Amino acid sequence: MLLSMKETILVVGGGIAGMETAVQLKALGLTPVIVEKNSSLGGHVAQWNRLFPDMTPASKVLDPYNDALKEVDIYTDTEIASINSLQKEYAAVLSNGKTLRCKAVVFATGFKLFEAEKKEEYGYGIYDRVITNRDLERWFDTRSDERVPAKPAAIGFVHCVGSRDVKAGNSQCSKVCCITAIKQAIEMKELFPDTEIYCFYMDLRLFGKKYEDFYINAQRDYGIHFIRGRVSEVAETIDGRVQVKAEDTLSGKPVKVKLDLLVLMSGIVCDRANNELARSVSLPLDEDGFFRSLDNIAGVTCTDRKGLFLAGTCTGPKTVPETLAEARSAALNVYQYLKAKKK
Amino acid sequence: MIYQGKQKIWSDYQKDIPDNHWFYVRSCIRQSFFPASEAYFVKIVRDLLGKDLYETPHHTTCGGIAYHSDTIPQETAMTIVARQFALMKEAGYKNLVTSCITSFGNYCEILETWREFPELEARIREHLWKACRREFDKPEYVCHASDVVFKLRNEIAERAKFRLIDKETGEPLRIVEHIGCHYSKMFPHKGVGGAEYPCVLSGMAESWGGKVIDYPERRHCCGFGFRQYMVKANRGYSVSNTHKKFESMEPYHPDMIITNCPGCPYFLDRWQYVISEQTGKTYGKDGYGIPVLTYEELAGLVLGVDPWDLGLQIHQVGPEPLLDKMGVPYDPSKKYLGLDEKELRKPGLPNVLKCC
Amino acid sequence: MIDRLANGFDPFVIPFMVGMIFVLTYCGIGFLVILFQLSREDRKRFLLSLVNPVTAWKNIKDIFLNCLIHVKLWKRNRMLGFMHSSIAFGWFMIIVLGHLEVWLFVPERIRLLYYPIFFNFFVAETETTLQGAVFFFLMDFFLLLILVGIGLAMIKRIRSRFFGMRRTTRASLLDTIGLYSLWAIFPLRLLCESFTAHISGGSFLTVPMNHFFRWFFGNELNYLPTWWAYSIALGIFMLVLPFTRYMHIPAEMLLIPMRNAGLKVRHPRRGFARIQVLSCPGCGVCIDACPMSVRKENLKDCTVYLNRQIRHHNERRITEISEKCLMCGKCSEVCQVGVDGPLMRLKQRELKKYSINQHYRNIRPDSFPVEGTGKVLYFAGCMTHLTPSIRKATMSLLSKAGIEARMMDPDGGLCCGRPMLLAGRQEQARELIRLNTAIIRSSGCDTLLLTCPICYRIFKENYKLDGIRVVHHSVYFNELIQSGLLKVSKDESRTLVYHDPCELGRGCGIYEEPREALLAAGNLVEAHQNHAESICCGGSLGSLSLNYEKRREITLNAFENLTAEQPDAVVTACPLCLNTFSHYADRPVEDLAVVLDKASES
């Protein structure tokens, strides 16, 4: 049975994690409030065109929320100025001046895409033909980006840009780039069947359901070339293309290739903007800058602070399904927590 | 090594071997390398155990060596084989027993090919008919002579005069069994015990009192490998393979090696000499090599046949240490006398390897 | 004035004499040894410089200004300057005046070493003369000066921050003994002279004290023990001196003429290096200066400790320190004595033996053909190939200025050799220099443009490229701007801070040109420590052993120093600094060329 409790729950962040949490909380009879710093909901997924491994349109994931969130209060273009813990609840001061009293807070603040400029040797923002995975997704939507040539003869994908790289201050694996690269490579191949496509990888980490099949397709049906070597240098050629230098570590020989488009797989990194927020409610951060869960097995969505919960990529790189699952469990955590308090 | 595990595998690879009425086809090279082996196989099976074993003087090579050395196409080999089948049909036999492992492999391979491509079989029938107006039936059973001995191993054991036991210590002899590659590596189900842990030879060794040792390179080829040996430029590989096997079995101090293939005993035996000349190393006790016997020779010894009648003097590696251990009596002075007591020419002795 | 004692001797002078004779012989022998350790031509050059009036005069001047007045220290830190010069100069004057007195009043005693020191003990004042009064006054004055200095020294011991020093060296046992004996000397002298003031005369300091004592003690017999104590303090000080930091007093007097003679460190232990090591007063200024000091574990890796380890012959530590150093050159920049720490380390590195010795015989210069005819040859260098923004901006600026330039290494070339040089492997460096020289010569250029200070320095210092101008892009572009060839529009709203790369600033003395150039593009603020005192970015190729995570704090600290004024962007002129900073930067880090390129119209 449902406890009839109309307590307000603050959900920080309006990405899929935040939205799903809110939907579930609503279903559990609670009153979620979403605070989103951007002008629209949907977070990173909204900036994606299609999702692996089934080429699901991102809209298919997002649209249902339009109805589902009808009765939920949503503050967009709003940030959390501060959160103060009171006796039994929290008081959140919003940048729009409002103050929210809430029984619990779910942080669904998400991640930041690594700024590819930081890996200068790849020449993002310097060369005309270098874009990131996000740029490419946007291009899939808009089909307008002067950096993407009309008829590319060769395209390269660089995995692990800003992931597994201490120099980028980010030693962990971003988990989704390998499969994203394969997805985008396939999409490009579908658009430009005659184009040679190269993926430069350190290790291919295709752990998820159907990922390996996806990889096999890319190899067998689309003839995408996989080169085990991390790109070390990118230079501009006389004709405005880019020349990529890497080592084909499997043959132990250096490889050079001229490309019309180089796509950098920017990784998932923590959003430093959350540090202040975390400090204000004295939530600990991990050394990688993400929120620290109570534990990494059974308590991923819990914290050691009463009434504070975590959902989605604010605790580390995750796929969309993982994020949704966590959002649901976070909602349940909140419910259990309030139920326990009632008794 | 878990013995039960091996038995489990063996039970999976049971091969039904007819217990009588065999059509025996000899090996090309064994007749010159180990003439006594085939002779004593026939003696043991026919005279000692009184079975029906038929062989015909019209039998020729099966073409296996030529085929594996890339000198004749498979269809030629098939036609030759078809002729052997025809001979068997004419003699009224259905159970083919080959003395040679390569032949065995060759027969199996051809029969399997025909099963997959009947049209090919038809064409071969045509070839055979055109060539020599003969017709053939496919054999009901194809087995190797060692299968037969394996089948009869216990009967032999009952009649044994000597057992594979060190008469000094009473310990069972440590025996390396080496199976010819073409016996079961092509078709595991056509070999007793399959390809990984074949028990055709180990079965004999154990029922005659010996103890089989498992060493890491047990599965490894003897090194003959047809082209590897026959093209002189490749012989380095051939001997290196053999060397690898000996290096791997050395720590187990084997008393003997038993084989069921024409090439293996020859190369395991002769390469010991070459290795000793090149590296100065021998693998037996105090300068001797490890005696390499065919299963027939071993059966002969067990049944008390005189070593020299078994032609052990033709081996490069002297069998004496083994004979001493088993307690088989022998007369060194007679070692190089032929059957008719006539003096065979005594071979020159190697520099390193001790032979007698 | 007349002798009080007929024989002019009293046993209490013995401790002093022992110490004095010991120290003189020790230094004499040491001097000869070092002289012997010099290479023949160095020795010749040094001895000649001594008789050459010009250098001779320079020597005297420098010794006076540095050893006695401590001019450099004054410039750096008034407190410290005053403290040191008061003691040094005061003491010097007391000795000089002592000799004058003897020479004037009892000339027959001039040959006795101890006489000038204990003058007041041995003489009696017959009648007061103006001359005497003047001397007594001066004596007291300088004694007072010294005592003030000593006072300050004591305060410094207790609270070094009071002197603006964050860290200072920890003194060894002998150092402490030397220190306390030194401190003891002058108060004791005051006592002695006060006791004898009514006999041998005194002045504003000693006379009143004398009256006080006489009133207090009555009889005057108890003055002998104080003279003993005084002599003993002097004796101890001089006995331990060679084994303490105070060795720098005599050593520096040799170092200065040697440096003026143009001698350089050839071997990390012998000859000139030895005298450098001995001249290190262990003041510890280099500890605060060393960029590595931000990590506690590195505190003992700066030059003062290198010198100490060399004096202790601690081979393991010497190697460790020599290989860790970033070679940023800041320690020698701030050093009062002018100890060239980096050079010592470099020479130490050169001693290392390798079982694999690189060579480049298989590389032929003609495999790097330089196309085109432009008179300006741009050598990007290894580092710039990993910072394409610099390369792109440089080429674009050149074309904007309408200069026909060519790249020497469009698809990567050879290393300039500086890294090998810094690793102490001259042989390899020389070979690379030979190769690159051939390539440059074959190109027929008249200007070699460099965007990397590491390259720039070696091209400037070690290459023989007569007829070809070697220029760093900061200088070159500044000229283009000043000469109007390059039109740069100033963005008033943007404040920039310029980071002086070690190799460019301290290394090649280029400080102003980059700033001038930047002023054309935006407003400039200065880092907390700048110019010759700028802090190494931590990425330096100079260090052979520091690894990435250990360089982190160094970089962060350097960056903090840069952003003290909250500039919008940090500008540097070195690809390595750029790369290093951008790993941790919280605001844009750009190369000078990039800033100018953005601000200039084509």
Add this chain to the structure above:
Amino acid sequence: MDFGFTLSPSSAIELDTLDSALYRKLCRIEPGARTCIGCGSCSATCTAAEYSGMSVRKLLLGLQRGKKAEVERMLSNCMLCGKCTMVCPRGINTRRVILTVCRLYDNVEGTL
């Protein structure tokens, strides 16, 4: 006696017998060496690669696989320029690795 053919050496890497003393010593001095993920950035960016096949990745692998001789050849052209250090995603101090190997190559027990 000459047979006209000889034992041909095995190409196998015998992990349990190979000599990795140099590698172990190297790792004591520069533990970072153990963290190589063999991405090949160093080899690709190397200035000397095209002359001597220089590659820190291969260097580290070679030392672990007991292929000392190759290592020597590889190092012969290194210019110590430090590009490999700059691109290494694991922040390995490759220049120290190189210098250490050059120093200890013939005398593994030698000190630094």
